[in-house]
Amino acid sequence: MTCFTKRIAPAVNAELAAARAATHRGDAAMAFKHLERAHVLGQASTVLHVRVHWRMFVWGLRQHNLREILGQVLRLVGAATKTPFGLVPLGNTGGSNVSPVRPMPIPAELHRLIESARG
Secondary structure, X not given: OOHHHHHHHHHHHHHHHHHHHHHHOOOHHHXXXXXXXXXXXXXXXXXXXXXXXHHHHHHHHHHOOHHHHHHHHHHXXXXXXXXXXXXXXXXXXXXXXXXXXXXXXXXXXXXXXXXXHHO
């Protein structure tokens, strides 16, 4: 596990926990927003990137959202095979509603967490 992964993992895990809590409250839209934030935070770490896409895949299953399910299958493969080489579009929120190769602006609070984790 890289230093970045160890440093960013608490922030990613907090977003995953918030997604889980939103799911338990029945707020699927908020759950997905937390998954998107977790994706932005963890996409430079292969293990975290794959974990977040897995959680997005499960979200799609629970929502019976075929587009999200199929999109996450593609993204799981990409996260596992491209992330180790640094081939990730920074800021991309990871859902099937955006191109998997489109860079996106990173919210300031997430950018600060990423920069801090980079050391």
